Amino acid sequence: MPSQYRPQLLGWIDDLDKGTNYLSGADDRLLYANDNYCAFLRKTSSDQVFYLCISGTITFLLIFIIPVSIYLLTLIKIDSNSHKAIFLIPLIIILFVITLYLMIPELYQNLFTRKGSPIIFNRKTNKVYINESYFFNFTSFKNPIHFLQPNKKRIKEYDWADLHGVVVHNFSTYSLNTTILMVCEPGTHKTIDHVLLDPLRYGIGSYQVWGWVNNFMCFNDLISLNDGKYTWEQETPFKKDIIQDQGWPEWMVEAFNALSPEHLTEIKQKYHVQ
Numbered sequence: 001m002p003s004q005y006r007p008q009l010l011g012w013i014d015d016l017d018k019g020t021n022y023l024s025g026a027d028d029r030l031l032y033a034n035d036n037y038c039a040f041l042r043k044t045s046s047d048q049v050f051y052l053c054i055s056g057t058i059t060f061l062l063i064f065i066i067p068v069s070i071y072l073l074t075l076i077k078i079d080s081n082s083h084k085a086i087f088l089i090p091l092i093i094i095l096f097v098i099t100l101y102l103m104i105p106e107l108y109q110n111l112f113t114r115k116g117s118p119i120i121f122n123r124k125t126n127k128v129y130i131n132e133s134y135f136f137n138f139t140s141f142k143n144p145i146h147f148l149q150p151n152k153k154r155i156k157e158y159d160w161a162d163l164h165g166v167v168v169h170n171f172s173t174y175s176l177n178t179t180i181l182m183v184c185e186p187g188t189h190k191t192i193d194h195v196l197l198d199p200l201r202y203g204i205g206s207y208q209v210w211g212w213v214n215n216f217m218c219f220n221d222l223i224s225l226n227d228g229k230y231t232w233e234q235e236t237p238f239k240k241d242i243i244q245d246q247g248w249p250e251w252m253v254e255a256f257n258a259l260s261p262e263h264l265t266e267i268k269q270k271y272h273v274q
Helices: 045-074 083-112 144-146 201-218 235-243 250-255 261-270
Strands: 012-015 030-034 037-040 119-122 127-133 153-159 163-169 175-184 191-202
Touching: 030 201, 030 235, 037 201, 045 083, 083 127, 083 144, 119 201, 127 250, 153 250, 163 201, 175 201, 191 201, 250 261
Parallel strands: none
Antiparallel strands: 012 163, 030 037, 037 119, 119 127, 127 153, 163 175, 175 191
């Protein structure tokens, strides 16, 4: 049965149900949680370094190889013995350019992701907040103009009701799964944006963060607010280490702890946020 969300993602495995989910595990991704909000890490330092090395190496090689290939093409003399090369080298160049186009976002994502790019869930206002590199978005197709803005950011507020979990796999020999939040138009299955929740997990592990978040948003006692790196009373160290100086808008940081939709409205009015 295909995904109910459109357009369907390549590598789709499963649509995830909302509500109380008994399969939950914060693992090492949960940074902090209190009675109002929780914060999940989406990029571990080890993964960031590993994929930065891979994407950086490939990008460097392609930047060198592409002009060399173009130069070799100009040296080919058009005669009966070179017609195969005339078609082969341009094809290779096109493939290299496409690969470079896919590698640059991956390089930028790992190079400019800061503090694990946490995602924040407020269960009293049902809002979700992200502050991430524009290239952190998992989709491959980017505006080439934005390649000139490597530190470009996405800072957004979403309604939890419009976010729906989907699990996809990466087609590798390790069969790693990723949980994506499909951002849909209210009351529809039409996807207008995507948010990465929990990347690169083995099998059943890819469902556990989704389960923890759902239990949290449903005020379920199955989860503990002390499951994270910082305990619930360590909000000040958490914000100092993870949030401070990362470009979060002041109103948004205050909104993390909003106690109700009405309280959130007051905060936005205070900062003149539309």
